[in-house]
Amino acid sequence: xxxxxxIQQKRQARWKRSxxxxxxxxxxxxLLAIAPIPIVGQTDPNSSPQTELAPExxxxxxxxxxxxxxxxxxxxxxxxxNIHTFEGKAGEQITIELxxxxxxxYMMLFxxxxxxxxxxxxxxxxxDAKIVVTLPTTDxxxxxxxxxxxxxxxxxxxxxxxxxxxxxxxxxxEQLNQQVLELVNKGLYADAIPLAExxxxxRQQLLGQESPDVxxxxxxxxxxxxxxxxxxxxxxxxxxxxxxxxxxxxxxHPDVxGxxxxxxxxxxxxxxxxxxxxxxxxxxxxxxxxxxxxHPDVxxxxxxxxxx
Numbered sequence: 001x002x003x004x005x006x007i008q009q010k011r012q013a014r015w016k017r018s019x020x021x022x023x024x025x026x027x028x029x030x031l032l033a034i035a036p037i038p039i040v041g042q043t044d045p046n047s048s049p050q051t052e053l054a055p056e057x058x059x060x061x062x063x064x065x066x067x068x069x070x071x072x073x074x075x076x077x078x079x080x081x082n083i084h085t086f087e088g089k090a091g092e093q094i095t096i097e098l099x100x101x102x103x104x105x106y107m108m109l110f111x112x113x114x115x116x117x118x119x120x121x122x123x124x125x126x127x128d129a130k131i132v133v134t135l136p137t138t139d140x141x142x143x144x145x146x147x148x149x150x151x152x153x154x155x156x157x158x159x160x161x162x163x164x165x166x167x168x169x170x171x172x173x174e175q176l177n178q179q180v181l182e183l184v185n186k187g188l189y190a191d192a193i194p195l196a197e198x199x200x201x202x203r204q205q206l207l208g209q210e211s212p213d214v215x216x217x218x219x220x221x222x223x224x225x226x227x228x229x230x231x232x233x234x235x236x237x238x239x240x241x242x243x244x245x246x247x248x249x250x251x252x253h254p255d256v257x258g259x260x261x262x263x264x265x266x267x268x269x270x271x272x273x274x275x276x277x278x279x280x281x282x283x284x285x286x287x288x289x290x291x292x293x294x295h296p297d298v299x300x301x302x303x304x305x306x307x308x
Contacts, residue, residue, distance in 0.1 A: 066153070067145070079151055092135045093134050094160055097158070098156060098157070100128075102153070102155055105146075106119070106148040107131065111135075118131045173217070176198055176199040176202075179192075183195070184224075197221060203217050231270055238259065245259055258297075260279045260286070283304075
């Protein structure tokens with residue numbers, strides 16, 4: 001998080017491609033018109049189980065392929081990619097998922113005339129990619145499959161199915177988080193708070209309390225409260241985020257180190273230096289073990305201790 005702090009977000013795509021040659025490697029067919037899905041009812045996140053985001057009886061279409069030396073290639077960094085196409089209809093609501101156990105998957109969705117509609121690298125489970133979208137027009141769409149890290153190869157599974165309302169609501173939280181980040185970059189913390197609160201409420205409703213995404217939202221909202229001087233509201237949220245991450249990720253994880261750092265920074269803002277210092281040390285030592293001495297987060301931790 002660093003001494004000045006920042007909103008936590010999913011990894012941003014690193015790809016900067018000047019041009020993609022659309023020569024499809026596999027034809028994806030069989031998408032049907034999809035009727036609108038009823039809105040999921042509001043629930044109490046403390047008493048309701050996690051919403052089932054992909055019911056077992058929901059029909060899914062799947063293909064398996066691989067990135068290898070026969071795939072298309074970006075000459076600028078020697079990374080490989082495949083293109084899969086399908087015929088879509090205006091108004092279709094679909095979920096596209098890309099999974100692999102051999103590389104970190106990343107995909108982009110392009111519509112007519114090569115216009116990019118969306119991309120994702122870890123919106124699914126773990127590092128898997130997921131795009132939830134309403135198709136804007138009836139036309140040919142292209143899915144570009146590649147690895148997040150240049151040069152990685154291996155097998156993957158690409159699947160698509162009818163989207164459900166819960167998935168669109170979760171996709172909304174990503175848009176809200178992006179808006180929060182833009183407002184924070186402008187120093188408009190008060191305007192960002194209701195958006196962060198909504199993102200947290202949606203995730204708690206659909207994912208329950210035990211989710212890394214819920215922990216991220218708790219962290220972001222706490223950060224905004226902290227920057228508005230609302231320390232008593234920020235502290236329990238930071239504690240919740242830390243506890244969720246420890247339960248789900250274990251005590252040795254970069255996100256846990258981030259939570260320790262965040263809580264220490266809050267204590268520092270309040271002048272609670274004796275409470276902040278051991279947490280800063282824990283965060284630093286964990287980052288050194290997990291990330292190595294040259295990582296930017298390690299530099300942040302050293303900077304935090306220097307200013308304490």
